[in-house]
Amino acid sequence: MATNRFQYALVDGNNFYVSCERVFNPHLEGRPIVVLSNNDGCAVARSDEAKALGIPMGAPHFQIRDLLKQHGGLALSSNYALYSDMSRRMMSVIAEYSPEHEVYSIDESFLRFTGFQHWNLTEQGIRVRRQVRQWTGIPVGVGIGPTKTLAKLANRLAKRHPDFKAMGVCNLQDLEPWHQIAYFTDMDVQDVWGVGPRWAAKLHEMGIHSAQDLKLADPETLRKRFNVVLERTIRELNGTPCIPLEEAPQPKQQIVSSRSFGQLLTDKRDLMEAVSTYAARAAAKLRKGGQAAGGIQVFLSTNSFRPDDPQYHPSTLINFTTPSDDTARLIGAALKGVNKIFKPAYRYKKAGVMLVDLVSNTARQGDLFGTTTEPQLERRGRLLGVLDTLNVQMGCGTLRFAAEGTAQAWRMRRDTLTPGYTTDWEGLMVAKC
DNA sequence: TCTGGGGTCCTAGGACCC
DNA sequence: TCTGGGGTCCTAGGACCC
Numbered sequence: 001m002a003t004n005r006f007q008y009a010l011v012d013g014n015n016f017y018v019s020c021e022r023v024f025n026p027h028l029e030g031r032p033i034v035v036l037s038n039n040d041g042c043a044v045a046r047s048d049e050a051k052a053l054g055i056p057m058g059a060p061h062f063q064i065r066d067l068l069k070q071h072g073g074l075a076l077s078s079n080y081a082l083y084s085d086m087s088r089r090m091m092s093v094i095a096e097y098s099p100e101h102e103v104y105s106i107d108e109s110f111l112r113f114t115g116f117q118h119w120n121l122t123e124q125g126i127r128v129r130r131q132v133r134q135w136t137g138i139p140v141g142v143g144i145g146p147t148k149t150l151a152k153l154a155n156r157l158a159k160r161h162p163d164f165k166a167m168g169v170c171n172l173q174d175l176e177p178w179h180q181i182a183y184f185t186d187m188d189v190q191d192v193w194g195v196g197p198r199w200a201a202k203l204h205e206m207g208i209h210s211a212q213d214l215k216l217a218d219p220e221t222l223r224k225r226f227n228v229v230l231e232r233t234i235r236e237l238n239g240t241p242c243i244p245l246e247e248a249p250q251p252k253q254q255i256v257s258s259r260s261f262g263q264l265l266t267d268k269r270d271l272m273e274a275v276s277t278y279a280a281r282a283a284a285k286l287r288k289g290g291q292a293a294g295g296i297q298v299f300l301s302t303n304s305f306r307p308d309d310p311q312y313h314p315s316t317l318i319n320f321t322t323p324s325d326d327t328a329r330l331i332g333a334a335l336k337g338v339n340k341i342f343k344p345a346y347r348y349k350k351a352g353v354m355l356v357d358l359v360s361n362t363a364r365q366g367d368l369f370g371t372t373t374e375p376q377l378e379r380r381g382r383l384l385g386v387l388d389t390l391n392v393q394m395g396c397g398t399l400r401f402a403a404e405g406t407a408q409a410w411r412m413r414r415d416t417l418t419p420g421y422t423t424d425w426e427g428l429m430v431a432k433c
Numbered sequence: 434t435c436t437g438g439g440g441t442c443c444t445a446g447g448a449c450c451c
Numbered sequence: 452t453c454t455g456g457g458g459t460c461c462t463a464g465g466a467c468c469c
Contacts, residue, residue, distance in 0.1 A: 044438095303436090
């Protein structure tokens, strides 16, 4: 492989949520552990032992409960407050290794090395891995290559291939060309970043089975049969960077807040409470990003896993005359939406809101026909600021609007939630002598 | 009984304008 | 006998990601 000016490293946590739990509870080591999605629905993270039992990603909890029990395993409710905090700690360690750093997801980040030609990046990979482990307790894998797609691919080898697993680092630069071809030929095309199940099936039909096949495919032809995204993937596999490093988070284009309910709902008041809560949560996210929404979409849904039940999946969009970040206004619009689409006699499983047409709060258009004056907006902003601060400091939902309800019969299930070890004074560990 | 949530980008096709 | 064409904007749907 020719030496590029840049090299990318992808550092990501192994079985991240499970690893976060294990940091604080050593009894979880060596056992099949899964972390469940919201509402304790299905497995979203699995320990190696759980994977070895054949538990697939997304397996419904009720289908794997017995298997886990038989093997001394455990299913935990997800503790996102804990995982976000652990993520922040992990990222701050990783960021020390290059001035060019992108946080790609809760457990993954890219580093770019520019002008590090004389460094041994494999050594750097080993160091970052050791340091993250030592400082946060999280095991990570490191993949290094001349593009993001290749770094992802190398990371997969680092975590899964016996040749690299012990070291936990795979640097494509270290491999002889024939050796690289062997690894690429060994990898199914669906395991390439950017190729999902649909495209993989179509590619297999065309005789493109492995990462190596895709690398050698004609980008122009595949662009016509698929789209420009796949063309970029092919070019990236060949060492041409097409996907930029995004060091600053991009402003959001939409904000979604939705949840399945702990039980099926039929009462309109329950739905109104739930939707109000989601609208409030979305509004808080909106203000955190310094944005305002031009509209809000509300949706309800029955349980589509029960095809014999009457199905109903309505949605409606309410546009504002001027963009807003005011919880009260968003809740008001959301409730209007519920009124519009709610029909009795259905059993609802899920509801949500989506904020759309987001604009930066600094560049907001004034309300030509509105009655709200600047000082009123100003006071309103201060009030919402206090609400946000309190909810961050004292916990989400400490201060809320009456429309969100108090009993909240529809709240999600979290039967096996672990303590907020690093995010809640009550969850702090106690050392006993 | 029990099946997640939150995002992005691309494309095709229709509406509309001149 | 004869009925344009090009550009832009918007939306829905489909694919992908974690």
